[in-house]
Amino acid sequence: MLHCRSVEDVVAAIKSGDRVVPRGGGHCFVDRSSSGDVVLDLTGLNTIEVRADGVATIGAGALLDQVYDALHAAGRGLPAGCGQTVGIAGLTLGGGIGLIGRKYGLTCDRLIGAQVVLADGSVVECDDDREPDLFWALRGAGGGQFGVVTEFRFATIAEPVMTRIAADWPADELETVVAAWQAWAPDAPDDLTLNLTIDGPRAVLIGASLLPVEPTHALLVEFADLVGTAVPFELSAGMPLSAVKASFGEPATDERPRIRSEFFEQSLSDDVLGELVGGGRLAFTAMGGAYNRIAADATAFAHRNQRFLLETANDRSWAIAHADGSGRVYPNFPDLSLADGPAAYHGENLARLRAVKQAYDPDRFFTFPQAL
Ligand SMILES: Cc1cc2nc3c(=O)[nH]c(=O)nc-3n(C[C@H](O)[C@H](O)[C@H](O)COP(=O)(O)OP(=O)(O)OC[C@H]3O[C@@H](n4cnc5c(N)ncnc54)[C@H](O)[C@@H]3O)c2cc1C
Incomplete structure (x- = not known):
């Protein structure tokens, strides 16, 4: 070196x-x-x-x-x-x-x-x-x-000074949580980002809002209503961006997790959801908003019409979700198993x-x- x-x-x-x-x-x-x-x-x-x-x-x-x-x-x-x-x-x-x-x-x-x-x-x-x-x-x-x-x-x-959002709760109806998230989070106001991880029997939500606590809470109630539960969001007010980032920062590790991922232009169908949830860790990142208001050919980043990014933990989960996927893959999540990497990226x-x-x-x- x-x-x-x-x-x-x-x-x-x-x-x-x-x-x-x-x-x-x-x-x-x-x-x-x-x-x-x-x-x-x-x-x-x-x-x-x-x-x-x-x-x-x-x-x-x-x-x-x-x-x-x-x-x-x-x-x-x-x-x-x-x-x-x-x-x-x-x-x-x-x-x-x-x-x-x-x-x-x-x-x-x-x-x-x-x-x-x-x-x-x-x-x-x-x-x-x-x-x-x-x-x-x-x-x-x-x-x-x-x-x-x-x-x-x-x-x-x-x-920006922000509201930090976190929720970690054991959910009986994980499919319902994912269905609500994919219908709501990609269309939420640009000021609010809410990402979802399903890990074992838990749904973990992390996010941030550029709005104060009260309007942020009001928006999250919309999401909770879709889930059909009172979701125990923890909201922390008045945090600078750097503090929000430090609070969510993942610890450094030399491990190279094998990630299989894909972008989605549309929601996962009920059939795919039924098969997917429970088969390993799933991490959903909301796209939409400003990401998609830039023309796909304005920069090299081609994925300007996607609703969300899904990371899966294994080949089986990836294959199930891929049935509804756009075939597009984030260049920063390279995947050597792809049939045609350059086309996907x-x-x-x-x-x-x-x-x-x-x-x-x-x-x-x-x-x-x-x-x-
Ligand atoms: C813990 C963790 C959290 C993450 N969180 C996010 C996230 O929130 N959002 C997100 O979008 N991605 C995230 N990623 C993915 C991340 O964007 C990619 O792994 C990224 O490629 C890492 O960049 P790096 O400089 O650390 O890696 P490197 O391995 O150093 O670089 C990645 C690639 O870029 C090349 N490269 C590096 N420096 C240069 C240079 N100066 N000039 C030209 N080419 C160069 C390297 O050769 C390599 O091909 C995360 C990854 C990890 C491990």
């Missing part, structure tokens, strides 16, 4: 001729950031600067907890994920789904520029005007495909992405199974 502390270190590594793989947080589910001739550990490139106009320049090795903390100190925030040790690089390059994304979009939707070291060792700046095809491709195709990003520039938001953007790959990395210096 080579520890890079500067852009020059990255350039030198690439020019050495060894096949390098960049590594940010190192959380790739299929080990793409730990299996090359030379792994470039970028965690030394983690400076974060926030300008008065809210533009944040973030080193590609920064981890999400560092990003949230630094932005918090400047009164700013970014729609991004929950894993505290997840890298801003991998997250952004594959999209970036999080608790305020239904209001503010994917992490990559807030990206306004990046510095990239290409396969020939040249350093380019890209944005809407400079290397626009590369900039387009960096927003959602998944990391490690076009070059090593050394720096990201984001248009941040004023850090990139949809209608695949042809343009292949053209960008050909233009920027014709010799496929950056590659891995299922790469462009």
Whole structure:
């Protein structure tokens, strides 16, 4: 492993001729950031600067907890994920789904520029005007495909003060909970995100709202009415985004859980639900809102008309749910069992992405199974 502390270190590594793989947080589910001739550990490139106009320049090795903390100190925030040790690089390059994304979009939707070291060792700046095809491709195709990003520039938001939502209750009627969730959460107001995990006999809900407690509670009563129970939501008022994220942050682990997942444009049918629930852990993430108000070809992230994302724990559950799935898979949840990974990850953007790959990395210096 080579520890890079500067852009020059990255350039030198690439020019050495060894096949390098960049590594940010190192959380790739299929080990793409730990299996090359030379792994470039970028965690030394983690400076974060926030300008008065809210533009944040973030080193590609920064981890999400560092990003949230630094932005918090400047009164700013970014729609991004929950894993505290997840890298801003991998997250952004594959999209970036999080608790305020239904209001503010994917992490990559807030990206306004990046510095990239290409396969020939040249350093380019890209944005809407400079290397626009590369900039387009960096927003959602998944990391490690076009070059090593050394720096990201984001248009941040004023850090919101939020209501944290949590509920954990043993439910007799888990199917009813899922049916209510899939009918309600993807269409909830953008201000509120509610995600559901079914784990054994329990339904666990976590979420966040940009509204104060009372209107948040009123919305959650709608959901509880659909379930037909009084759901014991715990609501915590007045928390800055960074505090909400820290409270939900998953502990770092070296384990690589095998995740099989898919996006859904429509609700699961009653038959599929009946077979699916009880067969292993299920995690549902609400999409909709701002995620879907961006054209599918505006960035490389192709999945702009999905209602939710479902993570399953085993092949059997995945096969059952797949009957109602869209065939689309989140590039940040790579799955080596897919029959056609590139089609699932990139949809209608695949042809343009292949053209960008050909233009920027014709010799496929950056590659891995299922790469462009
Ligand atoms: C605990 C946990 C929580 C998570 N929570 C969320 C969540 O809330 N929302 C969400 O959307 N996703 C979430 N994820 C998934 C996460 O987005 C992906 O695992 C992501 O790819 C991890 O990025 P990384 O930088 O940590 O990983 P890495 O393995 O370092 O990188 C991932 C890929 O990007 C490439 N790459 C890394 N750095 C660069 C660079 N500088 N330039 C070019 N390519 C690069 C790598 O080579 C690899 O192919 C979570 C994952 C975990 C483990």
